[in-house]
Amino acid sequence: xxxxxxxIMENSTDTxxxxxxxxYFNFPEINKIHSMIDPxxxxxxxxxxxxxxxxxxxxTLLYGLHPEVTLDNxxxxxxxxxxxxxxxxxxxxxxxxxxxxxxxxxxxxNLHETNNLLKKYPYTSNFPNYHPHLTxxxxxxxxxxxxxxxxxxxxxxxxxxxxxxxxxxxMADGNKHKIKINIK
Numbered sequence: 001x002x003x004x005x006x007x008i009m010e011n012s013t014d015t016x017x018x019x020x021x022x023x024y025f026n027f028p029e030i031n032k033i034h035s036m037i038d039p040x041x042x043x044x045x046x047x048x049x050x051x052x053x054x055x056x057x058x059x060t061l062l063y064g065l066h067p068e069v070t071l072d073n074x075x076x077x078x079x080x081x082x083x084x085x086x087x088x089x090x091x092x093x094x095x096x097x098x099x100x101x102x103x104x105x106x107x108x109x110n111l112h113e114t115n116n117l118l119k120k121y122p123y124t125s126n127f128p129n130y131h132p133h134l135t136x137x138x139x140x141x142x143x144x145x146x147x148x149x150x151x152x153x154x155x156x157x158x159x160x161x162x163x164x165x166x167x168x169x170x171m172a173d174g175n176k177h178k179i180k181i182n183i184k
Contacts, residue, residue, distance in 0.1 A: 019065040019171045021074050021118055023083065023111075023164040023181070025134070027057040033136055036150055043099035043138040051099070051138040058168070059086070059106045059132045061114050066122040067172045074169045075179055077117045081110040082182040088134055089159025091151035093144045100144025102151075104159070106132040 034053045044052045065074075086108030094101040115130045139147060167179040 015174045016170075016172050018063060018124060019067065019069060019169065020063040021061040021065065021078075021114075022058040022168050022170065023061060023086075024056065024058045024166050024168060025086070025088075025162045026165050027088070027134070027160070027162055029160060030054070030057050030136065033151065033154075036154070037102075037137055037139070037147060041139050041143040041146075043140045053137045054135045057134055059108075059111065059134050059164075061111065061167070062118040062123060062125075062130075064123040064125040065118065066124070069121045069123070071169050071171075071177050071179075073121055074118070074167075077114060078167050078179055078181055080117065081114055082184045083164045084109050084184040085161050085163050086111075087159050088162055089155075091136075091148045091155065093148060094133075095141070095144065097141065100139040100141055102136045102139050102144050102147050103133040104136065106134050108132065108164075 037053070042052055086106050088104045088106055090105040092103060092105065094103065111132045112130060115132075137147075163183060164181060165183075167181050169177045169179060171177070
């Protein structure tokens with residue numbers, strides 16, 4: 001039986017300038033976190049589903065991979081590593097003029113190492129330092145700190161302990177490929 005989510009993963013119509021490798025998590029608590037956010041504070045853009053509330057909890061391993069980087073290239077890098085429990089902690093923001101990105105920092109074995117190996121392939125990035133994070137939502141500018149304060153009172157003291165479940169290579173042409181990863 002084919003699930004709708006799996007069908008969408010293989011048949012996306014959105015296109016991008018670059019490709020992206022990501023680790024996905026099963027994080028049901030994100031629904032409770034989303035329920036704390038006033039819908040009037042959520043940043044969206046008409047016709048662009050990449051904003052709003054994040055419904056696919058993940059941490060990006062590297063965004064900016066050029067189209068010539070193949071699925072096999074990404075699999076080769078991911079197969080060199082075993083991924084284990086990640087600490088999802090420190091609610092905080094990335095800010096710009098358009099929106100506040102409400103996110104958690106992510107600490108986990110082999111995240112930086114994977115990022116470094118993926119960077120051996122052609123890529124473009126405006127961000128020189130890798131900062132693993134899990135986006136919760138895009139919030140209208142100036143409203144994000146309110147939710148950081150709320151989350152700091154609500155989340156467990158040591159954050160959430162999550163094991164990645166699989167990786168995705170989201171290609172510039174819109175196709176998304178689910179990749180099995182080694183998990184300890």
